[in-house]
Amino acid sequence: MPIRVQLDRILLERRMSLTELADRVGVTLANLSILKTGKARAIRFTTLDALCRELNCQPGDIIVFEPGPPEIDDGPD
Amino acid sequence: MGPGSVSSLLKTALDVVYVILWVMVAAALLLAIVVLFLQNDRQATLQDGDFMVRVNVTGPRASILLVCGAIYLSIIQFVIGRLRRLFTTLTAGDPFHPDNVARLRMIGIGLAVLELATVAQQVGTPLLLTEGAAHLRMPGLDITAWFAVIVVFVLAEVFREGARLRREAELTI
Incomplete structure (x- = not known):
């Protein structure tokens, strides 16, 4: 997907673990892991708000657009 | 799904029909074996409108008919079985489970096979x-049955879209 999540880089810069971030923003570790690995389809503004607040960054620091082929829907068929 | 609710009644009805069909299939197959070995020339009268014929109720032909009946009942049971599984996901609060798309399609195919x-x-x-074309009735096209088949396939597509939305909701953080 052209949209890439840079959570791992920011966490490294802040020296924060994914578990700690999950505790702080109130999102389960599993869901945060989905977001970090780029498997998420969408992110709520409330989640983005909590992430930016705890990581002290802008939404653009977490999510970046990288031109590439569009994602193919892998839904049930 | 409380006691006395429509869901509860439907689930009970599906369970009862499923068990009854098992018994009927077993009985038909058992009877097919029995009549295969009976050779007492017992006859019965079949009437369809003005047409009336006396037929043997024992022997290989009657046995074949009973086996065909058992196969027919098995297909109905197959459809009921898929409906039960679909209903299980519904009662579990997950009607748009991805497997339900295939189940609905199989129900549609089952209904079409039953009509054929x-x-x-x-x-x-x-x-x-x-023993021949003494009474060859031209089969009629049951519009309602084929309409039901189409409705089920359309529902399968609706469920496919529902399953896609469910997947997206799951991956919304």
Whole structure:
């Protein structure tokens, strides 16, 4: 997907673990892991708000657009 | 799904029909074996409108008819089985489970096969019982049944879209 999540880089810069971030923003570790690995389809503004607040960054620091082929829907068929 | 609710009644009805069908299939197959070895020339009268014929109720032909009946009942049971599984996901609060798309499609195919079997029965039974085309009735097209088949396939597509939305909701953080 052209949209890439840079959570791992920011966490490294802040020296924060994914578990700690999950505790702080109130999102389960599993869901945060989905977001970090780029498997998420969408992110709520409330989640983005909590992430930016705890990581002290802008939404653009977490999510970046990288031109590439569009994602193919892998839904049930 | 409380006691007395429509869901509860439907689930009970599906369970009862499923068990009854098992018994009927087993009985038909057992009877098919029994009549295969009976050779007492017992006859019965079949009447369909003005047409009346006396047919043997024992022997290989009657046995074949019973086996065909058992296959027909098995297809109904197959459809009921898929409905039960679909209903299980519904009662679990997950009606748009991805497997339900395939289940609905199989139900549609099952209904279509049942309708084709009915046509085959309308043509085949007189031929088999009366040794020839003594009473060859042209099979009629049941518009309602085929409409039901189309409705089920449309529902399968609706569920496919529902499953896609469910997947997206799951991956919304």
